[in-house]
Amino acid sequence: MTPEAPHIDWAGLSPIVALTAGGIVVLAAGLFRGAWLRRYGVPLLTLLTLGATAGLSIWQWGEDKAIVSRALAVDDLAMFLNLLFCAGAIAAVVLALRDSSPEESGHGEWHALLISSVLGMTVLASAQNLVVVFLGFELLSIPLYVMCATNLRRSKSLESGLKYLIVGSVGSATLLYGLAMIYGATGATGFEQIATALSSQAGLIDDPLTLTGIGLIVVGFCFKVSAAPFHQWTPDVYEGAPTPVTAFMAVATKAAAFGAFVRLFDVALIDAATNWSPLLAAVAVASIVVGNVGALTQTSLKRLLAWSSIAQAGYMLAAVVVADREGVEALAFYLAVYLVMNLAAFAVIVARERETPFGDDIRSLAGLGASRPALAWPMTLAMLSLAGIPATAGFIGKFTLIGATVDGGYTWLGVAIVVGSMLSLYYYLRVVAAMWLSDVPVPAAREPVPAIAGGSPELDAAADPEDGAGQDAGPDRPVSQAEATAVAVLFGAATLFFGILPSPLFDLARDAGSALGLL
Amino acid sequence: MAEVVFFVASLGAIGGAVGVVALRNPFYSVLALVGHLLSLAALFLLLRAEFVAAAQVVVYAGAVMVLYVFVVAYIGGADRPVRTTGPGLGLAAPLFAGALFVELCLAMLGSGLKAIDAQGAPYEAGFGSPGQIGELFLTRFLLPFEVASYLLLIAAVGAVILARRRRGLEEEGLEDVPTVTVADLFRLEPGVGTQAESGGMLQDRRERDERERKGGW
Amino acid sequence: MDIGWYLAVSALVFCTGAGGVLVRRNPLVILLCLELMLNAANLALVAFARMHGSGDGQIFALIVMVVAACEVTIGLGVIVAIHRRRLPVDVDELRELRG
Numbered sequence: 001m002t003p004e005a006p007h008i009d010w011a012g013l014s015p016i017v018a019l020t021a022g023g024i025v026v027l028a029a030g031l032f033r034g035a036w037l038r039r040y041g042v043p044l045l046t047l048l049t050l051g052a053t054a055g056l057s058i059w060q061w062g063e064d065k066a067i068v069s070r071a072l073a074v075d076d077l078a079m080f081l082n083l084l085f086c087a088g089a090i091a092a093v094v095l096a097l098r099d100s101s102p103e104e105s106g107h108g109e110w111h112a113l114l115i116s117s118v119l120g121m122t123v124l125a126s127a128q129n130l131v132v133v134f135l136g137f138e139l140l141s142i143p144l145y146v147m148c149a150t151n152l153r154r155s156k157s158l159e160s161g162l163k164y165l166i167v168g169s170v171g172s173a174t175l176l177y178g179l180a181m182i183y184g185a186t187g188a189t190g191f192e193q194i195a196t197a198l199s200s201q202a203g204l205i206d207d208p209l210t211l212t213g214i215g216l217i218v219v220g221f222c223f224k225v226s227a228a229p230f231h232q233w234t235p236d237v238y239e240g241a242p243t244p245v246t247a248f249m250a251v252a253t254k255a256a257a258f259g260a261f262v263r264l265f266d267v268a269l270i271d272a273a274t275n276w277s278p279l280l281a282a283v284a285v286a287s288i289v290v291g292n293v294g295a296l297t298q299t300s301l302k303r304l305l306a307w308s309s310i311a312q313a314g315y316m317l318a319a320v321v322v323a324d325r326e327g328v329e330a331l332a333f334y335l336a337v338y339l340v341m342n343l344a345a346f347a348v349i350v351a352r353e354r355e356t357p358f359g360d361d362i363r364s365l366a367g368l369g370a371s372r373p374a375l376a377w378p379m380t381l382a383m384l385s386l387a388g389i390p391a392t393a394g395f396i397g398k399f400t401l402i403g404a405t406v407d408g409g410y411t412w413l414g415v416a417i418v419v420g421s422m423l424s425l426y427y428y429l430r431v432v433a434a435m436w437l438s439d440v441p442v443p444a445a446r447e448p449v450p451a452i453a454g455g456s457p458e459l460d461a462a463a464d465p466e467d468g469a470g471q472d473a474g475p476d477r478p479v480s481q482a483e484a485t486a487v488a489v490l491f492g493a494a495t496l497f498f499g500i501l502p503s504p505l506f507d508l509a510r511d512a513g514s515a516l517g518l519l
Numbered sequence: 520m521a522e523v524v525f526f527v528a529s530l531g532a533i534g535g536a537v538g539v540v541a542l543r544n545p546f547y548s549v550l551a552l553v554g555h556l557l558s559l560a561a562l563f564l565l566l567r568a569e570f571v572a573a574a575q576v577v578v579y580a581g582a583v584m585v586l587y588v589f590v591v592a593y594i595g596g597a598d599r600p601v602r603t604t605g606p607g608l609g610l611a612a613p614l615f616a617g618a619l620f621v622e623l624c625l626a627m628l629g630s631g632l633k634a635i636d637a638q639g640a641p642y643e644a645g646f647g648s649p650g651q652i653g654e655l656f657l658t659r660f661l662l663p664f665e666v667a668s669y670l671l672l673i674a675a676v677g678a679v680i681l682a683r684r685r686r687g688l689e690e691e692g693l694e695d696v697p698t699v700t701v702a703d704l705f706r707l708e709p710g711v712g713t714q715a716e717s718g719g720m721l722q723d724r725r726e727r728d729e730r731e732r733k734g735g736w
Numbered sequence: 737m738d739i740g741w742y743l744a745v746s747a748l749v750f751c752t753g754a755g756g757v758l759v760r761r762n763p764l765v766i767l768l769c770l771e772l773m774l775n776a777a778n779l780a781l782v783a784f785a786r787m788h789g790s791g792d793g794q795i796f797a798l799i800v801m802v803v804a805a806c807e808v809t810i811g812l813g814v815i816v817a818i819h820r821r822r823l824p825v826d827v828d829e830l831r832e833l834r835g
Contacts, residue, residue, distance in 0.1 A: 003654045006661055020669060027676065071662035105680040113680075116673045123666055131663045131796050138803045139670050145810050146677035155821055162814045166766055169807050170757055173773035176800060177750060180777050180793075184743075184784035185632065189792045203631055212626035525737045529745045532779075536749045536772050540756035545764045552768050555749075559775055562742065566786040568794050571778075574801060583805050590812045591764060594819050616755030623747035628740050635740045640789025647785075647794055655791045663795070667802045674806035681813030684820075 012067040012074035014056040015082055016122055022049025023115040030108010042107040043093050049115055050086045050093070053122075057082035064515065070190060071129050073263075075515035078126035080332055080508055081259045084339050085121045085252045089114055091343045091491070092248035094483050095350045101150040101157075101242040110150060113143035114248070121252055125259035130179045130189040133260055137175065137224065140256055141168045144249055148241040160240025167223060167233040175220025181213030182269075191268035198271040205272045214269060214276050218283065225257045226306075227283050227313045228290035235294075238306035243353055243360065246302060247346035250309055251339040258316055258331060266323045267516055273323055280321045281413055287314030288420035295427045301349050302360045304427060305342065308386060311424060312338055315417050319401055322408030329513030330397075330404040336505055337385070337397035337498060344491035345382040348375045351484035362434050369436035374485050376435045378492025385495045387428040388421045393498035393505075525565055531558030549587045556580040566639075568647040742783035750776035767811045774804045 010017070026045050032038045057079040064075045072078075092114060096102050102110035117140055124136025145168065149161025183189055185207055186197035198204055219230065226234040238246045265276060291311025298304040316338075319331035349360050352375070358364035368376040385394030398421060405414040498505050535555025539548045556579050563572035627635065634640070645651050656664045753772030760766055778797040785793025 003658050006658055008661075023669075023673075068662040069659045071660070109676050109680050112676060113673065116669070119669070123662075129663070131660060131792075131799055132666070134796075135663050135666045135670065135799060135803070138806065139666060139673070142670065142677065142806055142810055143673055145814070146680055149681060149814050149817065152681075152817060153821075155818075158814060158818045158821060162763060162811075162818065165807070165811050165814060166757070166763065166770070169767075169770045169811070170754075170773070172803075172807075173753070173770060173777065176774065176777040177780065180780040180784065180796070181626065183781065183793060183796065184627075184787065185630070187784075187788035187790060189796065207631050208626040209630040209632060212622065521737055525741065529741070532745060533748055533752070536752040539765070539768045539772055540752055540760065545762055545768075548765050548768050552771060555772070556775065559779060562745070562779060563782050565737065566742065566782050568782045568785065568797070571782055571794050571797050574798060575778075578805065579801055583808055586808060586812060587764075587768070590816060593816065594764070612755050612758035615758065616751040619754060620747055620751040623750065624744060627743040627747060634787045635743065636738050637787075638737070639739055639786040643789065646789065646791070651791055652794060652798070655795050660795050660799075663799055667799055670806055671802060674809045678809045678813040681810070681817045 006069040009065065009067040009074075012060060012063060012065055012072075015053045015060070015079075016072075016119065018049060018052045018056055019115055019119040019122060022046070022052070023112045023119065025049070026115060027108050027112035030106055030112070032108075038107045042111050043097060043102075046093050046111040046115060047090060050090050050118065053118070054083055054086040057086070061511070066128055070192070071132050072123070072126045073128050073515075074126065076508075076511040077259065077262075077328070077332065077513070077515040078122075080512035081125040081255050081335070082122055084255045084336060085118045085125075088248050088252035088255070088339055088343065089118045091347070091487050092244045094487050095247060095347060096242070096244035097483050098354070098481075099242055099244050099350075100153075101147070101245065104152045105146075105150040110147065113147050117143040117147070117248075118252070121256035121259075124256045125263075127260060127263065128191050130183060130191075130194075133264065134172070134176055134179060136256075136260065137172060140253065141172070141224075144168075144245070144253070147245045148237060148249075150245070151242050154240075156240040157242060160237045163233055163240070164237045167237075171220050171223025171230070174216050174223065178213045178216030178218075178220055181209055181216065185209040185213060191263065194268040195270060198269065205275065210272060211275055214272060215279065217264070218276065218279055221257060221261055222283060225254055225261070225313045225317075226310050227317060228286040228310060231287065231290060231310045231313075234310055235298075235303040235306040238309075239300055239302045239360070243302065243346060243350045247343055247350070250305065250346070251342050254309070254313065254316070255335045255339065258320070258335060261317075261320050262328055262331060262516065265320060266328065266518060270323065270518075277321050277323065280317055281410065284314045284317035284321060284413060285416045287311060287317065288416050289314075292420050292423040292427075295424065298427070299362050300360050301345075301362055301365070301431070304362075304431070305345060305349075308424065308427075309342075311420055312386075314420065315398065315401055318405050318410065318413040318417060321413065322404050322410060323518070324404075324408055325513050325516070325518045326404045326407055327513075328516055328518060329509050330400040332512040333400050333502075333505060333509035334397040336509065337393040337495075340491050340494045340498065341382045341385040341392075341394055344378040344488050344495055345386070347484050347488035347491065348379040348382075351375055351481035351488065354481055354484075362431060365431065365434045366438045367435075375488055378488040378495075379435060380432050381492045381495045383428040383431050385499065387425045391496070391499050393495045393502070396499060396502045521565060524561060528558045528561035528565070531555070532562065546588075546591050549584060549591055552587075553580050553584050556584070566647075567642060570647060570649045570652045739783050739787045743780060746776045746779040746783065749773075749779065763811070763815055767808060767815075770807065770811075771804060774800055774807075 026042055026049065029042050029045050030038060032041060060074055061076060061079050066073050093111065120136050120139030123132060124140055127133045127136050145161055145165040148164050149158045151157030182194065185204060186194045188194050188197055204210060222230040238250065241249065269276065288311050291307050291314060294310065295304050295307035298307060316331055316334055319327040319334065352364040353360055356364040365379065381392060385392035388394045388398040398417060402414040402417055405411065532555050535551045535558060538551030539555065542548045542551055556575060560572040560575040563575060750773055753769045753776060756769030756772065757766055760769060778800050781793040781797045785791065
C-alpha cells in the first residue's frame with residue numbers, strides 16, 4: 001500500500017514558503033565577496049523577503065482553511081499576526097543596519113536567523129497541532145538565543161544569550177511535558193480532536209491528567225510570554241541583547257506566543273475553561289502587579305521596557321481569559337498597538353545608544369526635547385501610549401481590553417488593568433520628564449577604559465562598532481541616525497494615528513477575532 | 520521477563536538521571552546521561568517503539584553525546600563541587616522537585632483513565648516500525664517533518680556563528696576568512712582567535728591562570 | 737507492565753532534571769539536566785502512544801529528539817563562545833546581569 005501524499009495548498013502555504021526560500025537566499029547572499037554588497041545587499045534581500053511575506057499574507061486575507069494535513073490554519077488571525085511579525089522584523093533589520101551584531105556574526109547568518117525566527121512565529125501562530133506548536137516555539141526561540149549572543153565581544157550579550165537559552169529551554173521542557181499529558185489524556189495531537197475528546201468523554205475535563213497538563217502548559221507559556229512568576233529572565237535578557245534584537249524579541253515573540261495561546265486555550269481546551277481561567281486570571285494579575293512595581297525603580301530604559309512588557313503581558317492575558325470573540329479582537333488590536341509603541345521607543349533607544357556615551361540609561365534622553373525633537377516626540381508618544389493616555393493608540397487598546405473583560409464577566413480583571421496603568425504612569429512620565437524638563441548633561445571626563453569589554457555598562461554599550469574597544473566613545477561622535485530616527489518617527493506617528501483614527505486597525509482586528517469561530 | 524527488563528532499565532534510567540545531577544565532574548555527568556539514554560532506549564523497546572529506540576541510541580546516545588564530550592574536553596571539566604547557593608535554594612530545590620514529583624504522580628496515577636492501569640492498546644503488526652513512522656512523517660506530519668529539518672539547518676548556522684574563530688571584524692579579516700577545522704577543537708592554547716585582538720589578552724590570561732590555581736574549573 | 741509504571745519513571749526523571757537545573761551551577765550540567773527533562777517527556781510520549789495505540793506520540797518523540805539536538809548545539813556554542821572570551825563559565829559568576 002502506498003501512502004497517499006497530503007494535498008498541499010500552495011497558496012495558503014505561500015507566506016511560509018517565501019520565508020523559507022528567503023532565509024536560504026539570504027544565507028547564501030552572505031557569501032558575497034564585496035563588503036558593501038554584504039552590508040547593504042543582504043538587508044535589502046531580507047526586507048524583500050519580509051515584504052513578500054507580508055504581501056502574500058494580505059493576499060490570503062479572508063481565507064479560512066486548514067492546510068498540509070490540517071497542521072496549519074490559514075485564517076485572518078494567522079495573517080494578521082504574520083503582518084505584525086513582518087513589521088517587527090523589518091524594523092529590526094532597519095535598526096540593525098549600523099549595528100555591530102550583524103557585522104560580528106556575519107550579515108548573511110544574522111539575517112537568515114532573523115528570517116527563521118519569523119518563520120517559527122508564522123508556524124506557531126497558525127499551528128493546529130501540538131507537535132507544530134512545540135516546533136514553532138523552538139524555531140522561534142533557537143535563532144533568538146543566538147541573536148541575543150551576537151554581540152560576541154560583549155560579555156553581557158553572550159550572557160544574555162546563555163540565560164535566555166537556559167530559561168527558554170526550561171520553559172520548552174515544561175511546556176512539552178504538559179503537551180504530552182494532554183496527548184495522554186485525549187489520545188490526539190490535533191486541536192480539533194482534542195476539543196472533541198474533551199467535550200465528548202465524560203470526566204475527562206476534570207481528570208487530574210488534563211488538569212496537570214494544562215497547568216504545565218500555562219507555566220511553559222508564562223516562561224515564553226514573560227508573565228509572572230516566571231518573568232525573572234526578562235530584564236536581564238532584554239538588557240544584554242543587542243537593542244535591535246531586543247526590539248524584535250519584545251514585540252514579535254509576544255505576538256506569536258499569544259497567537260498560540262488563544263488557539264490552544266480558546267479552541268482546543270475551551271471546554272476546560274472553567275479550570276484554566278482562574279489560573280490564567282491569577283497569572284494576569286500577578287504579572288500586572290509585578291511588572292509595574294518592578295519598573296518603578298529602573299534607570300536602564302531597556303530594563304524599564306522589559307518590566308513594562310511583563311505588565312503588558314498581564315493585560316493581554318486578561319483577553320485570553322475572557323475566551324470569547326471580543327477578547328480575541330481586543331488581544332489582536334492590543335498586540336498591534338503594543339508593537340507600534342514599543343518599536344517607536346526602541347528605535348529612540350537605539351539612536352541614543354549610538355549618540356551618547358550613556359548606553360540605554362535614562363540619562364541618554366536628558367534634554368532630548370530641546371536637542372532632538374524628532375526623537376523626543378516619538379518617545380513621548382510611545383511612553384504616553386504605553387501608559388494609556390487618551391489620544392494615543394495605547395488608550396484605545398486598553399479601552400478595548402477593559403471592555404472585553406467587563407463584557408466577559410471579569411470586571412475585576414478590568415479594574416486590575418486600570419490600577420496597573422495608573423501605577424505605570426509614574427515610570428513612563430519619568431522618562432518623558434527626563435526628555436523635556438532636564439538639561440543636556442555634561443558628560444564626565446573620559447572614564448578609564450577597562451581592558452576587557454564588558455567592564456562597565458556605559459562604556460560597553462558605547463563601544464564603537466568599528467573598533468570594538470570603546471576608546472573613542474564620546475559625545476562628540478557624528479550625530480546622524482537617520483534610519484533609527486525614521487523608524488521612530490514612523491511608529492510614533494502610527495501611535496498617534498491609531499489613537500485618533502483606530503477604525504482601520506479595528507476592522508483588521510475584528511476580522512482576526514472572528515477567525516476562531518468563538519461567540 | 521518484561522518485568523525484569525523493565526525493572527533493570529528503569530533503575531538504569533533513574534540512576535543515570537540522579538548521576539547527572541549529583542556527580543561533580545561534568546565528564547562523569549555526561550557518561551551518566553549516556554547510561555540514562557541507553558536505559559531509556561530499552562524502555563522504548565518494551566513500549567514497542569522500535570524506531571524511536573534505534574534513533575535514541577544512534578542519534579542521541581551516539582552523536583549528541585559525542586558533542587558534549589568534545590566540549591567538556593575543550594573547556595576542561597575539572598572537578599567542581601556541587602555548590603549550592605546558600606541554604607535557601609539548596610534546600611528549596613529538592614523540596615520543589617519532590618513536590619513536583621508527588622503532583623505528577625497524583626496526576627498520572629490518580630487519573631481516571633482506565634488505560635493507564637493496563638498494558639496498552641492491543642498490539643497491531645507494524646506499530647512503531649520504521650514503515651509506520653515514515654508513513655506518518657510523509658502524510659499527517661509532513662509539515663513538522665519539514666520544519667524540523669529546517670530547524671536543524673538553522674541550529675547548525677547558529678552554532679557556526681557562535682563557535683567559529685574570528686580574526687578581527689569581518690572587514691579586516693575578509694581576505695583570510697577564518698576556517699574551522701577539526702583540529703581547532705583540540706587546540707587549547709590561549710591567545711588565539713577571538714580574544715587575541717580584543718586588547719586585554721594578557722590580563723585575560725593572567726586571570727585565567729589565577730582561576731586555575733584556585734582549583735578553578 | 738502497566739503504562740502507569742512507565743509514567744512514574746518518567747515523572748521521577750523529569751523532577752530530577754528540574755531539581756538539577758535549580759541546584760547545579762555549571763551551564764554544561766544544566767544543559768544535561770535539560771536533556772533529562774526532555775527525555776522524561778519523550779518517555780511519557782512513547783508510553784502514551786503505546787496506551788492509545790497511535791503513532792502520534794512516537795512522531796512527537798522523534799521531533800523532540802531533533803529539537804533537543806538543536807538546543808544542545810546552540811547551548812554548547814554559547815558556552816564555547818563564553819569560554820573563548822575567558823569569562824567564568826558559571827551561572828553564579830555571571831555577575832553583570834542581575835535579576
